[in-house]
Amino acid sequence: MLFLVDQNKSFTYINLLDEVNKETFYYPYFRTDNIYSFFKNFIIALTRDLTIVLIDEDIKSSELSIDETLINQIKKIESVSFESIDSLIDKVFNSNSDIIIYTSGTTGQPKKVVHKLSSLARSVRNGDSYNNQVWGFAYNPTHMAGTQVFLQALRNKNTLINIFKLTRKEIYDSIENFQISHISATPTFYRLLLPFESEFSSVIRITFGGEKSDVKLHQTIASIFPNAKINNIYASTEAGTIFATKGEYFYIPDYIKEKVIIKDNEILLHMSLLGKADNIKLDEDFYHTGDLIEWFNNDKTLFKFKGRKNELINIGGYKVNPNEVEEALSTIPQINQSVVYGKSNSVLGTILCADIVLNNQITEDELRMELSKILQNYKIPRRFKFVEKLELTRTGKTKRL
Amino acid sequence: MEEKVLEIINQIRKNNNLDGLSNLNKTDNLRDDLGFTSFDLAELTVKIEDIFNIDIFEDGLVNTVGEIFQKLS
Structure with a gap:
C-alpha cells in the first residue's frame, strides 16, 4: 500500500512502519524540503508523544525569534514496536504531543499556536467509504491546510501524491498516472491549471481552501474535472478546520453551533475550539478571527466570506x-x-x-x-x-x- | 516591446537565481520552460501592467511568451 509518491520516489506504509519503529532520534525543529522526511519525523514525534514544531523549509530562525542552533538539532529517543500500520495510526490519532504551528500574528512577528492532535483531527473522517482515495497533495505541509490533508489521508491509509510546486504539465501527468481522486488546494493553485484543455475523469472531489475564489474559476475547474464534487473549506491556524460549504455557501455545522458567533459580520470562535497561543486576545472567551462574512439568507444559516477586518x-x-x-x-x-x-x-x-x-x-x-x-x-x-x-x-x- | 518583455522576464529569473536568457521563443511556456511560479507570474503581470497598462492575465491565464506578445500588440 502506497503512503506517498514524491518526484518518482515511492514510499509504502510498510516502509513507514518499519522506519518509524526503529528510529532512535528525531528533530523537534525540522527544516527540510523533503516531504517524506518531514512526514516521517512528524509521525515519529506523535507516536512518542513528543513536542514537534512545524516550520517552513525557507524560514529564518530570526523570523521565529528562536536560536538557529535549535533548527535540525537531533534529539535521542527510544525505538518502538508497533505490530501493524493500523496500531501505529491509532497511536498517532491518540497522541498527546504538543504540535506547534506558526501563524502570521496581527502585530509584528509570527505567533506560535500549540495544538493537540484532537483539535487538528477534528474534521478528519474515516470509514470504509474513505478507503482507496488518492490525494494530490497541493499545500505546504507545515501549514494548517496541509496538516489537515495529511491527517485525513493517513487515518484512512490513503495514498498522497505530492503535486505542491510542480509545473502545470507535471500536475496533469501526476493526476493521470496515479489516478488522483481527491485534490484540496488554494484558488491560486487551481488558477495555474487553467485554461481547459482536456478532462480528467479520475478526480471525484475538489476542495478550495485558503482564500476567496471566483465563480469563473469554479466553472472552469468543474469542466476539467467533470466527475468532481466541488466544495470550499475554511480553516485557520488558530483553530483548524471549522466550516465547509453546502453548495455555494458556507454553514455552521451543528456540533459547533454553540461555539461560533457572528458579531458585526465578523466570525468569533469560542476558546475551546482554539489551540493554545501566547497572545490570542479573547473577548468573553471568544476569539475575533478578523474574517468578515455576508449572510445569504434571512434565516442567517448560509454565508459567504467578504474579506478581512485586520491588516493581514x-x-x-x-x-x-x-x-x-x-x-x-x-x-x-x-x-x-x-x-x-x-x-x-x-x-x-x-x-x-x-x-x-x-x-x-x-x-x-x-x-x-x-x-x-x-x-x-x-x-x-x-x-x-x-x-x-x-x-x-x-x-x-x-x-x- | 519584445525586448522590454525579455528584460522583465530576465529580471524575475535573476531574482530566482536563474540565468538570463538571450532571446525568447514564442512557444516558450512561462511555467514549464521559464520556470515561473504563481508568485513570479503575478510579478510579471504587475511589471507588464506598469509599463504597458494591460493586465495580460485578466481573461484567464496565458501560457506562452507568444500569448503575451499577442495581448500587447
Whole structure:
C-alpha cells in the first residue's frame, strides 16, 4: 500500500512502519524540503508523544525569534514496536504531543499556536467509504491546510501524491498516472491549471481552501474535472478546520453551533475550539478571527466570506503581516521609511507591494537580496516603488487591502 | 516591446537565481520552460501592467511568451 509518491520516489506504509519503529532520534525543529522526511519525523514525534514544531523549509530562525542552533538539532529517543500500520495510526490519532504551528500574528512577528492532535483531527473522517482515495497533495505541509490533508489521508491509509510546486504539465501527468481522486488546494493553485484543455475523469472531489475564489474559476475547474464534487473549506491556524460549504455557501455545522458567533459580520470562535497561543486576545472567551462574512439568507444559516477586518494580507493563500515586512525593511540601513500593502492581482488574488523612501541608494536587486536573508520568500514584496515621501492618507496604512 | 518583455522576464529569473536568457521563443511556456511560479507570474503581470497598462492575465491565464506578445500588440 502506497503512503506517498514524491518526484518518482515511492514510499509504502510498510516502509513507514518499519522506519518509524526503529528510529532512535528525531528533530523537534525540522527544516527540510523533503516531504517524506518531514512526514516521517512528524509521525515519529506523535507516536512518542513528543513536542514537534512545524516550520517552513525557507524560514529564518530570526523570523521565529528562536536560536538557529535549535533548527535540525537531533534529539535521542527510544525505538518502538508497533505490530501493524493500523496500531501505529491509532497511536498517532491518540497522541498527546504538543504540535506547534506558526501563524502570521496581527502585530509584528509570527505567533506560535500549540495544538493537540484532537483539535487538528477534528474534521478528519474515516470509514470504509474513505478507503482507496488518492490525494494530490497541493499545500505546504507545515501549514494548517496541509496538516489537515495529511491527517485525513493517513487515518484512512490513503495514498498522497505530492503535486505542491510542480509545473502545470507535471500536475496533469501526476493526476493521470496515479489516478488522483481527491485534490484540496488554494484558488491560486487551481488558477495555474487553467485554461481547459482536456478532462480528467479520475478526480471525484475538489476542495478550495485558503482564500476567496471566483465563480469563473469554479466553472472552469468543474469542466476539467467533470466527475468532481466541488466544495470550499475554511480553516485557520488558530483553530483548524471549522466550516465547509453546502453548495455555494458556507454553514455552521451543528456540533459547533454553540461555539461560533457572528458579531458585526465578523466570525468569533469560542476558546475551546482554539489551540493554545501566547497572545490570542479573547473577548468573553471568544476569539475575533478578523474574517468578515455576508449572510445569504434571512434565516442567517448560509454565508459567504467578504474579506478581512485586520491588516493581514492574503497572498495566494499565505497570510502576510505588513507590519512584519515593514520591520524587516527598516533593518536595511539605506531605507528611511516604507509602507507595505496589497494590490489586487489576477494570478494571486493579491500581490505584495512596498513603497520605499531611501536614505541612500540601493537597487531593487540588492534590496531583494537583503530581504531574502531575513524573510521567507512569500513575505518579500514583488513590486517596489521608490518614492520621495509616503502618501499615508491615500495609499498608506489605512488604505491597505 | 519584445525586448522590454525579455528584460522583465530576465529580471524575475535573476531574482530566482536563474540565468538570463538571450532571446525568447514564442512557444516558450512561462511555467514549464521559464520556470515561473504563481508568485513570479503575478510579478510579471504587475511589471507588464506598469509599463504597458494591460493586465495580460485578466481573461484567464496565458501560457506562452507568444500569448503575451499577442495581448500587447
